[in-house]
Amino acid sequence: MKQDARHISFSVYSKDDDLIGFASLVKLDEVVVTGTKTSNKPAKKPTHGILLENPILEDEHLGMGTHVIEWDGFDPDDKLDTSKFAQQITFQIMVSAKIGGRAGYRKTVQTEYMTDDGEWLDVRIDKKANLINTTLRVDFRDGGTKGLSPGSPSMTISTYGINMPGQSADWDKVPAAEQAKIPALRQRNKTHDELVKYAIDGINQYWSRININNQGKDIQVNGVSYQVITEAVDSKERCTDDLSLIFLTNFDWESRFNRSSNPGRVRDWNSFQANFLPQRVFYKAGYYHYKNKITGNTEWDYLSESYSIEDFKETTAHELGHEILAAYGGGEYSNTHKGTSTFYTQSGLPSSILPTSGEVDLMKYYDRPDRSRTIVAEEDIKGLVWLSTIKIKQE
Structure with missing residues (x-):
């Protein structure tokens, strides 16, 4: 009854x-x-x-x-x-x-x-504190060094009368006049573990929107302000695609072979096409050379340690961001830097001008940089949180 x-x-x-x-x-x-x-x-x-x-x-x-x-x-x-x-x-x-x-x-x-990418992310939301914490598992790999080759001596194979010229050490390519002021690096001065720490610091800094930031202090959710704190961890399980960290010195600044890139895993046709690019971030240190646009001459300059660290932090946050953008927005959205660059050559478009005030989008290309205002955009941090969505399997 x-x-x-x-x-x-x-x-x-x-x-x-x-x-x-x-x-x-x-x-x-x-x-x-x-x-x-x-x-x-x-x-x-x-x-x-x-x-x-x-x-x-x-x-x-x-x-x-x-x-x-x-x-x-x-x-x-x-x-x-x-x-x-x-x-x-x-x-x-x-x-x-x-x-x-x-x-x-x-x-x-x-x-x-909801997507396979949710595996490498945990999200915690506290409504009372208006706080969102994200944990991002990234697979950092030791990519070794570049620009520290000791060279090789010349050789003569007398039997055949063949002379084989030697190769100069990478540091010997730096002009003596420059090295008289500051010696070129002959070995790495940052370990892989140090690079991992800088990489994590960079992701945490640029992928958090909190009130101590110069720009990007929160996100709005249904009209309510939330602080977002992102914490990256080095992990080999339930993580992003691997990202190699490479120590680079005595190098050509303008060479495409010395550019950081990260197409991430293949998700669609556009991300498949982008996967000819390696997944790597360069820590650029010491001497580099470039062509003076006015004189046309090759000139050398030396990167300060503070510049190298801060540049690496921002670059890592940007490159890791490609994995996130591709995951929630697709390969074209990521590879064109949200419509501010070409797809294949990754060249900035003339129409992408640095805003005169306010936030500078971490994931966009501009005609010039402004690190002091650079931060992850609100839509991208919301996209990151969305990736953690869980659904009930259909029976």
């Missing part, structure tokens, strides 16, 4: 019995209940594996009929953590009758990321 319900409790469990949250609306199967509200006393909180318990006491839910219960994924503290939704979650509905008795419905569902 049907009877009135006293209350309904809604609980959610993770695979590992941890508190979780969810980034988008979840609709459970329809649940049939009967009764009227008689008490606002919540059910006793379980002591095992509970993720969320939210007694449903509204008349419209307790009345006789068929009801759809919706949950936005946030826990009772208004926090959400996408890492807690991995693999599976369990929903449970318990209905307590007014006169006596209890009935329940329990369902375990398998979960998956």
Whole structure:
């Protein structure tokens, strides 16, 4: 016999019995209940594996009929953590009758990321603190060095009368007059571990929108301001495609072989075409040469350590950004720098002029740089958060 319900409790469990949250609306199967509200006393909180318990006491839910219960994924503290939704979650509905008795419905569902790229990202949202934290797993590799070849001596093969000229050491290509002021580097002065640290610092700096920034202090979500803090970690599991870090010195600044690039993994036809580019970031140090546009002469200059570090930080943040842009916006969106460069040659378009004020988009090309105003654009950080979206697998 049907009877009135006293209350309904809604609980959610993770695979590992941890508190979780969810980034988008979840609709459970329809649940049939009967009764009227008689008490606002919540059910006793379980002591095992509970993720969320939210007694449903509204008349419209307790009345006789068929009801759809919706949950936005946030826990009772208004926090959400996408890492807690991995693999599976369990929903449970318990209905307590007014006169006596209890009935329940329990369902375990398998979960998956909206895109394959969600694997390398965790997102935590705190509504009360207006704060979003992202953890980004990046596979940094040691790409070695370039510009430190010791050269080779000349050789004569007397049997055949062949003379083989030697090769100068890379540092000997720097004019003596320049080296009289500052000696050329003959070995790397930054270890791979140091480059990884700088790379992480750069990603954290340029992919965070917080109030201490010169530009890009927050994002707006439904009219509400949120701070976004990104934390990159070096990882070989559930991570981005590998990104090689290379120490470069005694080099040609204008050579395309000394340009950083990162097409990321193949996702579509455009990203497939872009994969002729290597996935690498150069830490540029010491001497470099370039052609003077006025005189046409080749000239040498020396990079200060502070410049090398800051340039590497920004470059790493930019190159890692191509993986993110391609993941949520597609290969063309990424490879054309959001419409500010050519696709194949990666040359900036004449129409892309540096704004006179405000933010400078980390992922766009401009006619000149301004590092002091450079930051990830709001739409790109929102795209990054979107990649963490988890959905229930269809049975």
